[in-house]
Amino acid sequence: MRIRTAGVVAAFALALAASGCGGGSDEPAAKESPNAAGGKLVIWADDKRTAALKPFAEKFGQDNGVTVEVQAVSKDLQTNFVTASQQGSGPDVVVGAHDWIGNLVQNGAIDPVQLAAEQKSAFNETAIKAVTFNGQLYGVPYAMENLALIRNTELAPEAPKTIEDLVAAGKKLKAEKKASEILCLQSGQNGDAYHIYPLYTSGGGYLFGTTANGDYDPKDLGVGKPESIEAFKKIAALGEKGEGALKRSITAENSIATFTGKKCAYLVSGPWAIADAKKANISYDISPVPGFAGGKEAQPFVGVQAFYVAAKGKNKALAQEFVANYVTTPELAVALYNAEPRPPALTAALDQVKGSDPDLAKFQEAGKNGQVLPAIPAMATIWDPFGKAQAAIIGGADPAKTITAAGKTISGQIK
Known part of the structure; x- marks a missing residue:
């Protein structure tokens, strides 16, 4: 799996320059920038998703020269995230349901996510609608669910x-x-x-x-x-x-x-x-x-599971890169599907798995005229x-x- 790392390096180089930490030639700054900014990306998820995420997180870390930790939060993930955010001890990325968005935005806990129009169009339209709040995209969806x-x-x-x-x-x-x-x-x-x-x-x-x-x-x-x-x-x-x-x-x-x-x-x-x-x-x-x-x-309600960038994370540029250019790959979406089979929000991932799982199309049909769970x-x-x-x-x-x-x-x- 290949991802674009230039965005990360450029973002960190800019951050270093702005803070007066940059110096010398451009090349050392680019290599040192992730470590200078903390060198660690912390992701919070529940137990099932933690196991699926770990190998992909490690690969992302290797590709970007940083450490990535995926930490399982078994209970009250949303509440714990808001509390940790307010205390300055939260993660850089959190994985959770789309109907958390209103509460998370109200508490200043998450930032909007930057996706290109081409990237947005690769997802199910309802999934994108679910993670859009006050006209802004606040999460990258990966799975959908309905009764x-x-x-x-x-x-x-x-x-x-x-x-x-x-x-x-x-x-x-x-x-x-x-x-x-x-x-x-x-x-x-x-x-x-x-x-x-x-x-x-x-x-x-x-x-x-x-x-x-x-x-x-x-x-x-x-x-x-x-x-x-x-x-x-x-x-x-x-x-x-x-x-x-x-x-x-x-x-x-x-x-x-x-x-x-x-x-x-x-x-x-x-x-x-x-x-x-x-x-x-x-x-x-x-x-x-x-x-x-x-x-x-x-x-039925249509719910979406998504990745969010923590507003008070220590490595925000790296978090944006992870959710925008890594979570949007079919490989990760399929791995998350294998951990817990729910219809992937990414169309390419859904196409990969639906042939071997006829239940997916049936759940999608049952939720076709569903209502997005209010966020x-x-x-x-x-x-x-x-x-x-x-x-x-x-x-x-x-x-x-x-x-x-x-x-x-x-x-x-x-x-």
């Missing part, structure tokens, strides 16, 4: 056209004692806005409206509006006091295991569930999450009140009163 309906084809050979079709088929399987649950869609006692979102949109609900340029508008909150009440009335009908398809006993911890244990034929989940399905030897297929009969199309800071106010309202409604609480109260809580927290 789909994963079904056990031995129990459910046909993909249901509507959620009502799914419920009818699931109830029949329960009556025949072939399954103990109608649907595995995680909620738990605190709800799960991410997983219920396709049904919420099909019922007509929305979280935020959009401005004239298509950005999410925190001033236009949909939670608590008549559309959200109608959506939650439909969700309530699927709940514990209704059809029994949505249950608080289905949680983040047990939803996939209930599916792989053949206790339910239908699972609403993402690419991360497939490894467990394969391990359990489940015959499965993937299709879009079905919406309500006569309702709007069910739209605005106001999104942080949604999760807890919305999720708790959802769980209460699934348990039998009044939809109108419950979601109206959640809307008031959220609007009170939006700054």
